[in-house]
Amino acid sequence: MNQTTPAIVAQGAVRRLPRIALLLLCAVYVLSGFLGRAPLKSADMTAFGYMAELASGGSAWLSPRLMGQAPEVDALLPYWLGAWAMQLAPAWMASDFAARIPFILLLTLTLFATWYASYYLARNPQAQPVAFAFGGEALPPDYARAMADGALLAFLACLGLAQLSHETTPALAQLCFVALSFFAFAARPYRTVAPALCMAIGLSGLTLSGAPALAALLGAGGALICLLDRSPESGAQRSKALWAGAIALLGIALALIASWLHLWRWRIELPQASWDEWRSMGRLLLWFTWPAWPLALWTLWRWRHQLLQFRAPSRHLALPLWFVGVAVAATLSTASADRSLLLALPALAALAAFALPTLKRSVAALIDWFTLLFFSGCAISIWIIWIAMQTGVPSQVAANVARLAPGFEHSFSLFPFAIASAATLAWGWLVKWRAGRHRAAIWKSLVLPAGGSVLCFVLLMTLWLPLFNFTRSYAPLVQRTVDVLGSPECVEVHGLSQGHIAAFRFHAQLKTQAAGPNNHCPWLIVNKDALPTLPDFVDLKGWNLHSNLRHPSDRDEDLLIYQRKTVAP
Numbered sequence: 001m002n003q004t005t006p007a008i009v010a011q012g013a014v015r016r017l018p019r020i021a022l023l024l025l026c027a028v029y030v031l032s033g034f035l036g037r038a039p040l041k042s043a044d045m046t047a048f049g050y051m052a053e054l055a056s057g058g059s060a061w062l063s064p065r066l067m068g069q070a071p072e073v074d075a076l077l078p079y080w081l082g083a084w085a086m087q088l089a090p091a092w093m094a095s096d097f098a099a100r101i102p103f104i105l106l107l108t109l110t111l112f113a114t115w116y117a118s119y120y121l122a123r124n125p126q127a128q129p130v131a132f133a134f135g136g137e138a139l140p141p142d143y144a145r146a147m148a149d150g151a152l153l154a155f156l157a158c159l160g161l162a163q164l165s166h167e168t169t170p171a172l173a174q175l176c177f178v179a180l181s182f183f184a185f186a187a188r189p190y191r192t193v194a195p196a197l198c199m200a201i202g203l204s205g206l207t208l209s210g211a212p213a214l215a216a217l218l219g220a221g222g223a224l225i226c227l228l229d230r231s232p233e234s235g236a237q238r239s240k241a242l243w244a245g246a247i248a249l250l251g252i253a254l255a256l257i258a259s260w261l262h263l264w265r266w267r268i269e270l271p272q273a274s275w276d277e278w279r280s281m282g283r284l285l286l287w288f289t290w291p292a293w294p295l296a297l298w299t300l301w302r303w304r305h306q307l308l309q310f311r312a313p314s315r316h317l318a319l320p321l322w323f324v325g326v327a328v329a330a331t332l333s334t335a336s337a338d339r340s341l342l343l344a345l346p347a348l349a350a351l352a353a354f355a356l357p358t359l360k361r362s363v364a365a366l367i368d369w370f371t372l373l374f375f376s377g378c379a380i381s382i383w384i385i386w387i388a389m390q391t392g393v394p395s396q397v398a399a400n401v402a403r404l405a406p407g408f409e410h411s412f413s414l415f416p417f418a419i420a421s422a423a424t425l426a427w428g429w430l431v432k433w434r435a436g437r438h439r440a441a442i443w444k445s446l447v448l449p450a451g452g453s454v455l456c457f458v459l460l461m462t463l464w465l466p467l468f469n470f471t472r473s474y475a476p477l478v479q480r481t482v483d484v485l486g487s488p489e490c491v492e493v494h495g496l497s498q499g500h501i502a503a504f505r506f507h508a509q510l511k512t513q514a515a516g517p518n519n520h521c522p523w524l525i526v527n528k529d530a531l532p533t534l535p536d537f538v539d540l541k542g543w544n545l546h547s548n549l550r551h552p553s554d555r556d557e558d559l560l561i562y563q564r565k566t567v568a569p
Contacts, residue, residue: 004126004305004306005126005127005128005129005130005303005306006302006303006357006358007127007128007129007130007354007357007358008129008130008357009129009137009138009143009357009442010132010136010137010138010440011136011137011138011139011142012440013138013146013357013440013441013442014138014139014142014143014145014146014441014442015146015440015441016142016145016146017146017149017441017443022149022152025156025450025451025454026108026111026152026156028423028454028458029156029454029457029458030104030107030108030111031104032419032457032458032461032462033162033163033165033166033457033461034097034100034103034104034166035097035461036416036461036465037461037465037468037469037473038096038469038473038475039096039168039473039474039502039503039506040163040167040472040473041472041473041474041499041503042497042498042499043167043169043171043499044167044168044169045473045474045499045502045503045506046066046071046072046497046498046499046502047071047078047079047082047167047168047169047170048082048096048099048168048502048506049066049498049499049501049502049503049505049506050064050065050066050071050079050498050502051079051082051083051086051099051168052083052086052095052099052502052505052506053065053066054079054080054082054083055082055083055084055086055087055095061076061080062076062261064076064079066498066501066502067493067498067501067512067513067514068514069498071498072498073169073170073210074210074262074263074264074265075170075173075208075209075210075263076208076209076210076261076263077173077205077208077209078103078168078169078170078172078173078209081102081103081106081173082099082100082102082103082168083099084102085098085099085100085101085102086098086099089101095506096506099168100168103167103168103172103173106172106173106175106176107165107166107172107175107176109176109179109180110165110175110176110179110346111152111155111156113176113179113180113182113183113198113346114151114152114155114179114182114183114346114349114350115148115149115151115152116148116183116186116187117151117179117182117183117186117187117346117350118147118148118150118151118152118186118349118350118353119144119145119147119148120144120183120186120187120189120190120191121147121186121315121316121319121320121350122143122144122147122148122316122353122354123140123141123144123190124189124314124315124316126306126314126315126316127147127314127316127354128140128143129143129357146441146442146443147353147354147356147357147442147443148353149443150352150353150356150442150443150446151349151350151352151353152349152450153443153446153447153449153450154291154292154295154348154349154352154353154446154449154450155292155345155346155349156450156453156454157291157292157446157449157450157452157453158288158289158290158291158292158345158348158349158453159287159288159289159290159453160287160288160289160338160341160342160345161342161345162453162457164338164339164342165342169339170209170210171336171339171342173205173209174205174206174209174210174211174214174339174342174343175342175343175345175346176205177201177202177203177204177205177206177209177215178202178206178214178218178323178327178343178346179202179346180198180199180201180202180205181198181199181202181203181206181215181218181219181222182202182319182320182323182346182347182350183195183198183202184196184198184199184202184222185199185222185225185226185319186315186319186350188226188243189229189315196246199219199247199250200250202215203215203218203219203247203250203251203254204250204254206218207254207257207258207263208257208261208263210263212254212255212258212263212264213264214326214327214330214343215251215254216251216254216255217326218322218323218326219247219250219251220247220251221322221326222247222319222322223243223244223247223248224244225315225318225319225322226243226244226315227241227244228318229315281331281332281337284331284337284338284341285328285331285341288338288341288342289341289344289345289348291352291367291371291449292345292348292349292351292352293348293352295351295352295353295355295356296324296348296351296352296355298355298358298359299317299351299352299353299354299355299358300317300321300351302355302358303317303354303358307321316350316354317351317354319347320347320348320350320351321347321351322347323343323344323346323347324344324347324348324351327340327341327342327343327344327347328341328344330343331344352446356442356443356445356446357442359445364444364445367445367448367449368434368445368448371448371449371452372431372448372452374452375427375448375449375451375452375453375455375456376427376431376452378452378456379424379427379452379455379456379459382456382459382460382463382464383424383459383463384397385397385401385464386463386464388401389401389410389467390410390412401467404471404553405467405470405471405552405553406552406553407476407552408466408467408470408471408552410466410467411466413466416462416463416465417462417463419458419462420458420459420462420463423454423455423458423459423462424455424459426451426455427451427452427455430447430448430451431448434447434448470552470553471552471553471554473503474499474500474503474507474551475503475507476551476552476553477503477549477550477551477552477557477559478503478504478507478508479507480549480552481504481508481525481549481559481561482508482510484546484547484549484561485510485523485561488510488521488522488523489511489521489522490510490511490512490513490519490521491504491510491511491512491513491521491523491524491525492512492513492514492515492516492519492521492523492524492525492538493512493513493514493515493524493525493526494514494515494524494525494526494527494530494533494534494537494538495526495527495529495530495531495533495534496512496525496527496530496559497527500527500559504525514537515534515537515538516537516538517537517538517539520564521564522563522564523546523561523562523563523564524538524543524561524562524563524564525559525560525561525562526559526560526561526562527558527559527560528548528558528559528560531560542564542565543562543563543564543565544562544563544564544565545560545561545562546561546562546563547560547561548560548561549561
């Protein structure tokens, strides 16, 4: 009997969550963020621009460039995957959707890796519940499966997962490879081939996705935890030593490859010692990882006796805590805080799951009521705003939409409406189910958070999809620009971001060139923020300011349109 475990779980509490329901929930969550939308600004559009350049042969595969500019993240594999998909896609398929197909598979693989990692962590003897004097405690496989279900529900419920996990950026690739590495360390005592393969893919993929330092830290910490593990099923000491040695050799090989490909870059930017900076970081940590972080903290408190065993910390606590700690440290020390924090979610969800066997009934009821009120309120708000866009009633809501998105014209579409209606009815059924049967299921407290999160995301990506594309893509700005330019042979640009350049090339098929004295394009597009440096590249005497265009929903995104003066014969 495990004397230090706080988990007291009967066999009736680990009843199986229906596989069809869980798989359908995951499928809806994955597909709803990739279908029908335009490339988002700015990271999503930027990444797609590099993929398109590679696919068309306009850039070297080992050194992606977009008009001579290197990507902000020194990644290779994510751009390769998108470019290969575009090359292999049939002619009738849109290039931006073709580029998303590998990332749909990456997100799906992330969900599977998170479930199986949590399953094998729960199989650890130190994670098992208390054995009853007369039997009836949860059986290890059933207990582990129920905990894995809870971890996956916690992962889907995290608010910060929704947008970043549905973008075709290196961040999603890094998330997938972190989840694979997490699974590899969790499953090592029980499997051989699958963990070894996933470890090689995970650490190699992290390195080629622009995070070689993260791969080194996760690999080194995971190997150390395996060596210190003293659980009965951890394997022989020789086996653990061979595993750690293989990770060390892999790490050396990956370090050499990263050096050869110039993937190492110093990105540490410590936050400023100001209250506003730390408050902003605190808000990100609170909302991005909700509701997993309070459950994870409760896990650390209730399981603290096992965690404080320094010489032999429990693998089911030490391993996810290390993965979370590395990701949080990256969040506090890099500029892209949200994308770094995204990598903590698989391990944080696993930690959150171990709080489920220790929750009191009153706490579980509080979670249910808060979740019910929060997500039901969000869903009602989304429907009310959609009705206002369709009918103009309530008038104040319709006026607010018109003010925030001037020029937007909404239209009714039957299929998204049907999907949104079905999702809303499913939410109502889920609430009724939660209030009625299966009160003893250990994963019950995370059903409403996961279902509510998926519901709101589906409503946003169906009812609000036209508005979402209007406000969160470059398409409206490109269309306004094309209305001015027409169809010129080429356009000179100055100060535009990679996202702008990719958008003009994709949405309008414009041939863009860097502004310079040797070019002869009839139009020049300038980012207003780069106006002071424009005279260093072109002679303004040969240009007339034609227009000042602004993104309809972004006051800080202004483009100046110059027209070349014609020379009199």
